[in-house]
Amino acid sequence: MERSGQNDPRYVVDDLIAEDIDAYLDQHQHKTMLRFLTCGSVDDGKSTLIGRLLYDSKMIFEDQLSQLEADSKRVGTQGEEIDFALLVDGLAAEREQGITIDVAYRFFSTEKRKFIVADTPGHEQYTRNMVTGASTADLAVILIDARKGVLPQTRRHAYLCHLVGIRNVVLAVNKMDLIDYDRDKFEAIVAEFRAFADEIGIADFVPMPISGFRGDNITSLSQNTPWYEGPTLVDHLETVEVDTSVALRKPFRMPVQWVNRPNLDFRGFSGLVASGGVTPGDRVRVLPSGKTSTVSRIVTMDGDLDSAVAGQSVTICLADEIDCSRGSVIASADDPPQTSDQFEATLVWMNDESLHVGRAYWLKIGTQTVSATVQQPKYTLNVGTLSHMAAKTLQLNEIGVAEVFTDKPIVFEPYADNQALGGFILIDKMSNATVAAGMLNFSLRRAQNVHWQAIDISRKARADMKNQVPAVLWFTGLSGSGKSTIANLVEKKLYRMNRHTFLLDGDNVRHGLNKDLGFTEADRIENIRRIGEVAKLMADAGLIAITAFISPFRAERDMVRAMMPEGEFIEIFVDTPLSVAEERDEKGLYKKARAGELKNFTGIDSPYEAPESPEIRIDTTAMSPQEAADLVVDTLLGDR
Structure with a gap:
């Protein structure tokens, strides 16, 4: 449709502006993305550097700039200078202490590229946060305070960057303005870091003398370092090549996130392609089952695809109905993972x-x-x-x-x-x-x-021969609570009823199977793990296994529960107050623990984590051992 007066210069200008906008939007949409992090020791200037990058790339709104100027005056920045670190240090605790605690993610863009930068903490106690930031980064900017040189935390962060697979490294020697842009000091720092980098396997890195506060060699080369002939930091970030093709060259793998079943006529497996590529007709193997099939369709919200490659989220349909669920991995049939x-x-x-x-x-x-x-x-x-x-x-x-x-x-x-x-x-x-x-x-x-050996006599057959349902009766409670006494009565009662049982007592087991274990927390965990495995084998043999152990930690009791089929693990909490257990101290253990002669004793200097929802709770202050045994047996057989 033609506009009237189309030769009017106003319309020509409008058309040119529209074309420019379209070109700009198209260029912006197709910019590549680089994820990088800044790391290094505390107070090396990481937050200041990122603030400078945001400022120089015009990614700060006027109200933010006004607030930044006000905050800079409040925290004591001299003159009209801006404290760029305040742009990134968002937590109140960070501003008060002048340090970074959490990982701060910021987005900015230049004409050539888009960036997501993670500002990670320098304090050793927050190293875990630094690892979080490094886990998704393509490049690391390792900062060093020019006055301090290579510090232990510098080495730690460099090692962690290499460990998580970052192969693009910039060594930014910061605060060069505070050493008068001394070239010799810069080169000495680079040489020291290079020696460490060679030891840990960092093949190459780009050293730069910078000042985040003054802006030297950030967006433009500084006249203060005429001896430096390398790129500016922004130039390097815009042009560094991130090898995204590595994942494409590897065999096809796609971890299944969920089974897409909107109706009875469609069943697909959705996930992010982790490596390689796939096309309809390719033979694939589903692991860990090992079943093979052929890709029939590759489905997306925008329609079917002719192929999918690493980095794409798709739904794959298979030609055969095979077992595949969340956690499975669909992979190349001829080159599967382990x-x-x-x-x-x-x-x-x-x-x-x-x-x-x-x-x-x-x-x-x-x-x-x-x-x-x-x-x-x-x-x-x-x-x-x-x-x-x-x-x-x-x-x-x-x-x-x-x-x-x-x-x-x-x-x-x-x-x-x-x-x-x-x-x-x-x-x-x-x-x-x-x-x-x-x-x-x-x-x-x-x-x-080591492989599972197939056996002909099943677990059920062994239990049927004994005319009973296997179970593990797991007594837990403080030393002196009465666990062994009640467990012994339970076994005697079941024996008279012609039930096949075996009693595992804590003290007895430590004379043989677990005689190599002490009473440290680690040894207590291993003690329960071994007993759990033995009790499981006894249940597999069709027995009712009865165990009487302090087993102080919930995690280990839950671990044994997870070994058993649903309903076969019965947790029995022998609930006795510590004062009552001490009164019953026939072995004198509490007395020794109170005197400091017995270390890591549960209830004294080692914790006991009471069950939160046991199948049976026995209050020994209100129930006799015989009554407790009757309750356990009635509960066990009543469910069977």
């Missing part, structure tokens, strides 16, 4: 409470979630010297190598080959807190040599 339940892994411990060796944690890797235990670490790493240190556990921010066992096989690849199938987190089952980030190194060879 499955295993035993690994060597590198762990970065992120919790204030130390690692409990042998305790069951949730392990989340991709879309898979399993129960896992961590063995005593082989060693922890001294980041300063890169030496291996002996350790019995892992403390906050420590990096260690340990064996990890899962309760069932998981689909994985070494982290160095595939971050999506090699990186995991550990979650505490009680608090639901993330306690560690980990990287799978390899599957243990013994895991490949």
